[in-house]
Amino acid sequence: MEKESMVKSVDRALQVVHLVSTKKEGFGVTELARQIDLNKSSVYRILSTLATHGYVEQDQETGRYKLGYKVLELSAKLLDSIDLRAEARPYLKELESLTNEVIHLVVYDQGEVVYIEKLEGNEMLRMHSQVGKRAPMHCTSVGKVILAHLPPAEMERIVEKKGLPRHTERTITQYDTFQHHLQEIKQKGYALDLEENEQGITCIAAPIFGYNGKVTAAISISGPTIRMTDQRLSELKEKIMEVGRKISERLGYRG
Structure with a gap:
């Protein structure tokens, strides 16, 4: 019952934010209560909580509530x-x-990591990835190359929380080995996924940095292991690192 009540509270709070966003002049408590069929004291508590976090703000002259700057952020x-x-x-x-x-x-x-873009190429390749889907960091090339460039304490927190679960027989599951692996990735500037996430799939990735110098994203090339040979990976590594650098520069990175 407590969980159900909490979800209802979130739902009502989101309704309030949505309604407030529909009027430039904002809403009064009574008007909001009527719109969502809730008593005024409950609506007031929701508004007060949202205001504390910056999602709404009260006009001191009219007393009406408008969207806060947290939404803009x-x-x-x-x-x-x-x-x-x-x-x-x-x-x-x-x-x-x-x-x-x-x-x-x-x-x-x-x-x-969250996939925000995927180009399929001209070759047929069945992969689990899709735009909007999340993936683990420890067994994907994109995840590992980001982990390698995060502050060590942040990397350790992620690994402690998520663990190193086995996805295939080639997944690195020992922490000491994984830590050394990340150090090598950082030195080289790219990461490989040698069938560590999906059987038969090999990937190579490079990091992308933002204007603040922090790693925020990554780019990768994925293909069947039969095509992604050592020779081909060697040919692709400079290209993908170059692309990573160019995108980073476009985002204002000057490292």
């Missing part, structure tokens, strides 16, 4: 991701044309 963060896609897309297309393989663009979020 969240929108700006979303726009950052959209900008990344726009800036990266020409380079993704270039990689797709060059390799005919699957090209991924991911962002780092809460200890995982």
Whole structure:
């Protein structure tokens, strides 16, 4: 019952935020209570909580509630991701044309990677990845290359929380081995996924840095292991690192 009540509270709070966003002049407590069929004291408590976190604010002259600047802050963060896609897309297309393989663009979020762009290439390849889907960091090339460039304490927190679960027989599951592996990735500037996440799939990835110098995303090329030979990976590594650098520069990185 407590969980159900908590979910209802979140639902009502989101309804309030949505309603407040529909009127430039905002809403009064009585009007909001009538709109969502809730008593005024409950609506007032919701508004007070939202105001504390900056999602709404009260006009001191009219007493009406309007959207707060926290919503703008969240929108700006979303726009950052959209900008990344726009800036990266020409380079993704270039990689797709060059390799005919699957090209991924991911962002780092809460200890995982999220696919925000995927180009399929001209070759048939069945993969689990899709735009909007999350993936683990420890067994994907994009995840490992981001982990390698995070502050050590942050990397350790992620590994402690998520663990190193086995996805295939080639997944690295020992922490000491994995830590040494990340150090090598950072030195080389790229990461490989040698069938560590999906059987028969090999990937190579490079990091993308933001204007603040922090790693925020990664780009990868994925193909069947039979095509992604050692020789081909050696040929692709300079290209994908170059693309990573170019996208980073487009985002304002001057490292």
